[in-house]
Amino acid sequence: MLDFTTTVGEASPEPGVHPALDGSDLLEVMFTSGTTARPKGVMLTHANFVFSGLFVNWQLAMGQDDRFYSSMVGTHVNLQLSALAPVITAGATMIFEKRYSATRAWAQVRRHRATLIQSMAMMVRTMMAQPVAPDERDHQVRLVHYFLPITDDEKAAFEHRFGVRLLNNYGSSESLVGVLTERPFGPTRWPSVGRVGLGYRVRVASDAGHPMPVGEVGEIQVRGIPGVSLMAGYWRDPARTDACFTDDGWMHTSDCGRMDADGWFYFVDRNVDVIKRAGETISSAEVEDALLHQPGVVDAAVVGVPDPIKDEAIEAFVVPALGVKLDVEQIRKRCAERLAYFKVPEAIHVSSELPRGNYGKIRKDLLRKELMTAKGRSL
CATH class of the missing domain: 3.30.300.30 (ANL, C-terminal domain)
Structure with a gap:
């Protein structure tokens, strides 16, 4: 083991070597949350980070004047790939808060003049439980971004109170970003999680791997390029990596959903949370x-x-x-x-x-x- 402070103090301010990097080189192993099974090490490449940044730039119509606020956990894709990477590729500003506080969050957003913020259902509900401040609609936020499994009433109440728009999407650590997403402009069909984003194909499939008819529930499966728009695989687990993909290249998500006739997708539930009664x-x-x-x-x-x-x-x-x-x-x-x-x-x-x-x-x-x-x- 090395002492970090000592090692940094002994290092030259200039890199001794300039390694030749390729987009397919491994940048990070990110472990899944492990709420339903043993955590898996998701291998992410340099190309994964660049792709994620550019994708979210498109997804949120980001520019260099944007100021992205997040209090998400730093070890997860939500912050790294859906906030930090797009801030870097857009040349925008990142605002980190080390932890979420329902009593302070909106004041922090306003003080830092954030234009984009990340949220989740728990945050929406706890912020709505706070006393109304007379000037809380005086802000620069244009979008609140995340996968938001909340009720219609909760969405309407939050948007009305704070004067913002909630933008829904769906993705996973393995798919990097919100492969299904709403857009900042144009039509929306809440509670839909959106339509297919750039660089991906998505289908709803049966247990046998056949596409399901419009409106029927099945597994959400994603098609992309491993190491670019999808994870490179699971760390030191080729068997689990192979099992994650169908023979014809579709990635299993273990999530259930359906699609309407116009290509809007609706998340139904995790496969593990579907009850057979x-x-x-x-x-x-x-x-x-x-x-x-x-x-x-x-x-x-x-x-x-x-x-x-x-x-x-x-x-x-x-x-x-x-x-x-x-x-x-x-x-x-x-x-x-x-x-x-x-x-x-x-x-x-x-x-x-x-x-x-x-x-x-x-x-x-x-x-x-x-x-x-x-x-x-x-x-």
């Missing part, structure tokens, strides 16, 4: 949306747990607003008014908070483990 396929996101529409519920998560009769049972966790006491039976009745009978949770648990990983994603694996432990069973 008595022969019915249920999106946990749809049930969570119904729960979040209930008075007094500020956060929700839905998981499937093994059931000897129905294959899986639907169980939910809800977080009440401050000072609110939730009636779970009343919530179940209201959910039955919004959902088909087979989508209504069998059990609803009230919790003070939901476990989240480093990147803000709910740790549903921990919730399943908690339920199974309570039932005296193992996953």
Whole structure:
């Protein structure tokens, strides 16, 4: 091991060698969040970084006058490839905040004169819970950018209050950036995550690998160039790299979605979050949306747990607003008014908070483990 400070102090201010770099050379191994499985080392090349920067420049119509604000975790693609890389390729300005604070975030955005900011569902909800400031619409923000699985009401309320536009997109560490995206101008079809971005092809496919008809749900699969518009592969894991791609070159995402007749895509759920109950396929996101529409519920998560009769049972966790006491039976009745009978949770648990990983994603694996432990069973 080397002491960083000592090593830097002993180094010459000029590089001793000028290595010949190629776009395909490895620049970084970035590990996935590991919320559903063991973290995987995603190999990213120099070409991946350059491509990501130029792609997001197009995606957000960026120029050198833009000021990009982010409080995202620095070890993830959201900051590195969707903020820092495009700031460098556009010659724009990057504004880093080391951590997100709901009480300070919008004041920081205004003070730094940010024109672009990154956000996620948790940030939208916690910012909306803050007291209204008389001058909070006095800002220079033109776009709030990220994958935003929030309700129609939450989107409308946030845009109206802060006077901004939320721009949705969809991607993964393996696909680098938001391969499906809305654009800063032109039509939008919220809650669509957008249409196919430059340099990619996207399809919705069946388990057998066949394209699904318009409107039908299947796996979202992405086509690009490994090492340029897609990851170069998984670090020291050629078998997992091969398994990530179909025989004809489409990359698996393990996410479910559908496409309409005009090429707009809609995210449905993670494959691991799709619940199989008595022969019915249920999106946990749809049930969570119904729960979040209930008075007094500020956060929700839905998981499937093994059931000897129905294959899986639907169980939910809800977080009440401050000072609110939730009636779970009343919530179940209201959910039955919004959902088909087979989508209504069998059990609803009230919790003070939901476990989240480093990147803000709910740790549903921990919730399943908690339920199974309570039932005296193992996953």
